Amino acid sequence: MSQVLRVRWTIVPQTAPQPWRPCSRCGGARRFRTGGKARVNANGRRVDAWLIYRCTACDGTWNRPILERRPLRAIDPAFLGALVANDPELMRRLAFDVEALRRRGGRVELFDDVVVTRDMPSESVPAPTGLRLDRLLGNELRLSRSVVRRLESRGALVVSPPGSRLHRQVRDGMEVGIDLSSPDAAGIFPTDPDF
Numbered sequence: 001m002s003q004v005l006r007v008r009w010t011i012v013p014q015t016a017p018q019p020w021r022p023c024s025r026c027g028g029a030r031r032f033r034t035g036g037k038a039r040v041n042a043n044g045r046r047v048d049a050w051l052i053y054r055c056t057a058c059d060g061t062w063n064r065p066i067l068e069r070r071p072l073r074a075i076d077p078a079f080l081g082a083l084v085a086n087d088p089e090l091m092r093r094l095a096f097d098v099e100a101l102r103r104r105g106g107r108v109e110l111f112d113d114v115v116v117t118r119d120m121p122s123e124s125v126p127a128p129t130g131l132r133l134d135r136l137l138g139n140e141l142r143l144s145r146s147v148v149r150r151l152e153s154r155g156a157l158v159v160s161p162p163g164s165r166l167h168r169q170v171r172d173g174m175e176v177g178i179d180l181s182s183p184d185a186a187g188i189f190p191t192d193p194d195f
């Protein structure tokens with residue numbers, strides 16, 4: 001029987017990060033979410049574009065700048081075309097660009113709802129998620145989080161790269177090794193590699 005079982009998980013976050021911003025309509029700091037639509041305005045040879053967000057309390061609008069007074073000739077026509085067409089892939093990429101959101105200041109909330117598929121030949125975590133590693137492992141291996149933590153503390157479960165922590169968020173490139181021959185793992189996992 002092989003001692004090494006490799007299962008690649010693709011983790012696709014479902015809810016885009018939501019920034020907290022002062023709402024000009026209902027007042028106070030509010031969470032904003034995007035419906036995945038952009039607005040583009042060409043003024044002469046300059047282009048502005050925004051991703052539209054709505055206040056989760058009052059539905060007021062926040063236009064998140066994507067392009068600001070950018071010379072038309074400096075913009076990749078394919079990118080501009082995708083913006084104008086609200087291309088779903090581009091909208092998703094912009095919506096999940098948490099670093100760009102953070103540069104606008106204020107808190108950005110991440111969510112932990114994901115769809116997990118196995119053995120897909122693509123990136124494992126293509127966008128940032130708030131999902132904790134111990135919760136992902138618990139859900140997908142059908143174990144309690146305390147069992148996951150016990151396996152790790154006894155060395156039967158190893159997370160890399162070094163410094164990765166079970167209570168931290170799942171990141172692209174993480175690897176989890178489980179020693180199925182260890183006494184702690186025995187009995188928890190089936191011996192056939194179908195899980």
Ligand SMILES: [Zn+2]
Pocket residue numbers: 023024025026027030055056057058059060
């Ligand atoms: Zn509001």
